[in-house]
Amino acid sequence: MSNKRKLLNDIFVDKVVPKLKTNRKSSPLLTNFEKWSDKRKKLLFENELALLRSGISDFGLEKNIFAKLLSSPIRCERMAWSRSPADLLMQVKINSIKASNALSNKKFELISGIGNLKGSKNAYLVNSEKLLSKKGLSHEGWIMSILTASSLHSIDLQDILIDNKKLVAGYREQLESSIIAGLENVAKNLISRDHSVVLSFDE
């Protein structure tokens, strides 16, 4: 008993308002309604074949590392207050330190965001690494902006252990280990075909 009817080839909807019928002598407002419809305009292709026939091919961007980097959602970078794709920036989170491990009486520390999936509220993105390790850099500026922008207003600046070197070194370590793990994974699952080029590495 469904009211489903075929629209654009295979799209089904529950109800369809009857088509707007136009007379031969009707006004351009009706015949060229697309000019006044005030909706986002796109080019209609019925299916994949129609696209390919027009000469538009598949660029294979799903497997293109640069395209994936550039298409990641835009996030605001806290050092320069500028906007950039998230995958080009470094993610930093505020993690609570367990009391038994504490070397100081700080309650929180800054860690990098790789592999830490929990607590998405705490994550804010900072610019690339070299600038973080500079001596003359006042880190308090961007820490403050992270705190004010975050929902954790209750955390004081004094409660956070900020160690730039540790942060940068930890981040570097995590990056390197994830790259090595990825390469090892590729090496395990390698199916060698004729004319294939394999890049290997030594530890």
Next chain:
Amino acid sequence: MDSVPSIRILTKNAVITSKYTLLKNHSKYYMPNHNLKDIDEDTVVKMYYRRFIRLRPLISRTRMVKETYTSYIRYKFKIENYQLKRKLVTGIEEQRPLIPTLQKSLEFIIKSVSFIPETKTIKFKIARDNTICRQVLKNLLTVEYQKENFIEKRSKGSELYQLLRVDFNHLVNSNNNLKFTSQLKVFNDFDMCLILMNETIGTRL
């Protein structure tokens, strides 16, 4: 559960749904089929420029984005020394033939404004590719807008314009203590990534 009925209005040139206006006739956005090698290069470049500008209403409805797109296209066609940029990032000196890269770039933009109807059961692989094109274009225009704002607001004279648009000094890995290093590093990363993507898919974005 579906209380709002879906609307579809058909006209001669388009299908209008509740979300989009889908244009059926795309011929003015493509290049003509006959052999372009018979025409001189300047005319062909102008033909491409016209098609890029014709796609402007499809990029976005907001004026700000459309203006960013227009100034981006104008800059690319009239002012940018793409070969210099490419050389600073990749080190390659030989030029690529121009027309194929323009064709690929036009295809990229067309993909980002295309619509293929998909349902829960029928999915097209190329639709995912088009979505990535759209996201890259959106991010590209966002960063372009950032650059324009940055040049306009922080520049004493045309210092930053020279840096970002003419010399591309931000792409050079030098240890100079430039001002605004963190902002320039963000632009550096983005531009490098974009040029490397261009190398892999043959575009000139």
